[in-house]
Amino acid sequence: MLVIDEYRTDPNETWLRLIVKTEGSYGVRYLIDNGSGDSLDVMFTDKMILIKGFDHESSLSQFATDEWNQDIIDGFYKGLDVKYQNLYSEEQKDETTFFIWYDDQEHQNTYQDQDGGEWLLSYFFDSFEKFHEFVTDYYSITVDEDLLRKLYNQGQLSEVELEQLIRTS
Incomplete structure (x- = not known):
């Protein structure tokens, strides 16, 4: 998808891209942003894969609630080493409705068995x-x-x- 997206999108109009690849000291990151308020952020680090999703219509989106509940957001990252949590800014963490990480096994903390937008994984x-x-x-x-x-x-x-x-x- 990245190959086609880069080929089809004018380099001066990067805001039109569906997927953006960046590389840093942490590893490689792919950000898929559909332009409708939903995003899928996938990071490949030295030891694990991090997958953060944000579905703006999900009931888990704190931006759509009457009262902000930071515990829901913090709960998604519970058990993840702080070193990897720090790869995300507070703003990026706030835009989370599901989070999965893989080391030698899959980890995901859910909130009251609600779907946080895992449909975004269909981009895989x-x-x-x-x-x-x-x-x-x-x-x-x-x-x-x-x-x-x-x-x-x-x-x-x-x-x-x-x-x-x-x-x-």
Whole structure:
């Protein structure tokens, strides 16, 4: 998705991107922001994977409540080493409706069994067919399916292949 998003988006209009990749001392971070108030933030660090989601329509969004409940937000991060909690600003933590981390096992603290927007995890496509459907619908393009399958399976294409993939639209 990142490859297509970067190719299709004018470098001067980064605010239009669906996904942004950054690298820092912590590792690699991918931020998916659908422009509608929902985001999925995935960080790959030296020892773990951190996944933070924010669904602005979730009942767990503190911005949609009459009374702010910091305990809900803090609860998502309970048990996570402070070193990794500090990778997020307070503002970023406030924009949390679910949080998952993986070290050697999966950890997730939920609040009263409520869905905090885990539907955002659907951006992780578990099949080529779902990836193909998303790419063609979201970007309104027709693609070379063989090249798109190669991108799905290998995560990259040469510059020439990328042009061939998109040029078919």
